[in-house]
Amino acid sequence: MKLYGSSNSGNCLKPRWVAERLGLPFEWIEIDTFAGQTRTPDFLALNPAGQVPVAMLSDGRLLAQSNAIMLHLAEGSDLIPRDAYERAKMFEWLFWEQYSHEPAIAVRIARLHFMKTPEDQLDPNLLTKGHAALARLELQLTTTQYLVGKALTLADIALYAYTRNAPKGGFDLGPYPSVKAWVSRIARELRDADILGA
Template sequence: MRIYGDSISGNCLKVKWVADVLGVPYAWIEVDILKGESRTPRFLAMNPAGQVPVVVLDDGRVLSQSNAIILHLAEGSALIPRDAYERARMFEWMFWEQYSHEPYVAVARFQVRYMGKPVSELETRLVERGNAALQRLEDGLLGSAYLVGAAPSLADVALVAYTRLAPEGGFDLGRYPNVQAWVKRVEAALKIA
C-alpha cells in the first residue's frame, strides 16, 4: 500500500497512525501541499479533488478522504466498536469532526502556522467556532477516558489529529483540561508524538 500524504496534515497523519497501530505495511510518499504537489496532473489522476491523503491499495484501487481511509484500514479491528450503538457514536464523532471541528481548528492552525497570519487577525467566527468545537470535546469527555467506550476508537484518532495541534492556531488548550488529558491518553495509546 502507498500513502500519499503531507506530514504537516492531521488528516494525513490519521492514516499513518492507524496503519502503524494495526501493523499495516505501507510506503509513505510525501506530497508537499504548500508547493502545490497535490495539484499536479499525476496527482489529480489519482484524486481529482487534489487533496491528501490518498491511498493506493495493493491491488491498485485508490481511496481518498482520511476518515474513509481509516475506516477501511481498521475494518474488523478493535478501533471500531463491535456494539452497534457505540459504532454509531464513533461515526457521529467522526462526521462531526469533519463538519464542526476540522474546518475551524485546522484552518486557524494553517493560517497562523503556514500562512503567517497573526492570531489577532483570524476571522472572529473561525476562532469562536474553533473554541466551541473544543468545548464540545471538553463536555463529551466529562467522565470518559475516550470518546466512545473504554478504549480508543477511530473517533479518538480522527479528533486528536488537529486537537493536539490547536495551540498552533492560537487556541488555548489550558481552558479544556479534559481535552488535554485525553490528548495525552490517545497519544500514549497510539504511540504518537
C-alpha cells in the same frame, strides 16, 4: 499500500496512525501541499479533488478522505466498535469532526502556524467555532476516558489529529483540562513522538 500525504497534516496522519497501530505495511509518499504538489496532473489522476491523504491499496485501487481511509484500514479491528450503537456513536464523532471541528481548528493551525497569516486577517468566526468544538469535547471527556466506549476508536484518532496542535492555531487548552489529559493519553496510545517529545 501507498499512502500519499503531508506530515504536517492531521488528516494525513490519521490513516498513517491506523496503519502503524494495526501493523499494516505501507509506503509513505510525502506530498508538499504548500508547493502545489496536489495540483499536478499526476496527483489529480490519483485524486481529482486535489487533496491528501490518498491511499493506493495493494491492488491499485484508490481511496481519498481521511476518515474513509481509516475506516477501510481498520475494518474488523478493535478500533471500530462491534456494538451497533457504539459504532454509530463513533460515526457521529467522525461526521462532527469534519463539519464542526476540523474546518475551524485545522484552518487556524494552517493559516497561523504554517502560512504565517496575521491573526487580524483571519475570519474571527474560526476562533468562536473552534472554542465551541473544544467545549463540546470537554463536555464528553469530563465523564469518559475515550470518546466512545472504554477503549481507543477511530473517533479518538480523528479528533486527536488537530486537537493535539490546537495551541498552534491560537487555541489555549487551559480551559479544557479533560481535553488536555485525553490528548496526553492518546499521544501515548499512538506513540506520537511529536507530542511526547521523544
